[in-house]
Amino acid sequence: MVRLSNTMIGVLNAITFLLSVPILAGGIWLRQRADGTECEKYLAAPVIAVGVFLMLVSIAGLVGACCRVTCLLWFYLVAMFLLIVVLLGFTVFAFVVTNKGAGDAVSDRGIREYRLGDYSNWLQKRVESSKNWNKIRGCLADSKVCRSLEDKQDTLSRFLRDDVSPIQSGCCKPPVSCGFTFSNSTQWTGTSNSTDPDCATWGNDAATLCYGCQSCKAGVVATVRRDWKRIAILNIIFLVFIIIVYSVGCCAFRNNRRDHRNSGYKQGAYA
Structure with a gap:
């Protein structure tokens, strides 16, 4: 024994x-x-x-x-x-x-949008750091996280009901409050009267999209929060x-x- x-x-x-x-x-x-x-x-x-x-x-x-x-x-x-x-x-x-932190449903439909200020200060500071964000942004661009949305030929109503990840919601489309016209999942046109700075940051180019947006950072934090809870x-x-x-x-x-x-x-x- x-x-x-x-x-x-x-x-x-x-x-x-x-x-x-x-x-x-x-x-x-x-x-x-x-x-x-x-x-x-x-x-x-x-x-x-x-x-x-x-x-x-x-x-x-x-x-x-x-x-x-x-x-x-x-x-x-x-x-x-x-x-x-x-x-x-x-x-x-x-x-x-x-x-702390949770996404808000957009007009009671499936897609959710995320705000960086809703999460803990520690996570916000780590993501907002220029050094960290440049690496994260490079990872997002390399992984082509928005490619799956580009292949969809959705209408706006169907797109808003899709099961979209926090990163795709924050980085691959402008905030719905911008009021842009939907062309496809990653192409939005028009002008915006919104005071949200993400509306001016958005670009239709595949290398730009909303990778520089606060909503993109919030989507990353939301993903980290979900994964850390599981871990x-x-x-x-x-x-x-x-x-x-x-x-x-x-x-x-x-x-x-x-x-x-x-x-x-x-x-x-x-x-």
Whole structure:
């Protein structure tokens, strides 16, 4: 029974090591792609970091448990404890900064519009930062997020009933309050008497659209808010699993220390 914890840690870390290999390979592939977008290259660094971290920790746990190497198990437990603290902190933080904000329905129809001021100050500042926004804008342009709307030959009434994502609503069309004439999903003409600065920022060119609009930033924040809420819920489940694994690791660590003490006593008795 006392050896069960070592076996469980060994099996769990063998699985983790196998999972870290494709994660690390995927990050390196994103970094090395000759035709990769700036967005993909920007995402490559955290993917590589996660892959390296999982690989090192799983190797430490695997060798420490199977070969009874106490120092490696100690390193493993410290790393797992730090992971628990980071995940717990991020989960609490994610719930706090995503507590505010929701899109407003346009004239009781399906499409919704988003205002940057409705969200937490922390998210607003991060998105409004010129350095951050230039990267985000480049990612949006590279990913051609508006292309799916360009292929639709909708009427205005049908377009307003479509299931449009927050980013598409904010970045691929002008605000409805501008009063522009609908040509197609990404082509709007006419002049506007609205005081909304987004109306003057809008352009029909595919590289312009509303990528410089406040509504586009709000759409990005709305997407981040939705995704962070989902991640926070998954983190809670993952935290429970990590805490269980950490507890098993503590048992394995105690087993190793007891084995070393017993072997020391036996050597002393025979000396």
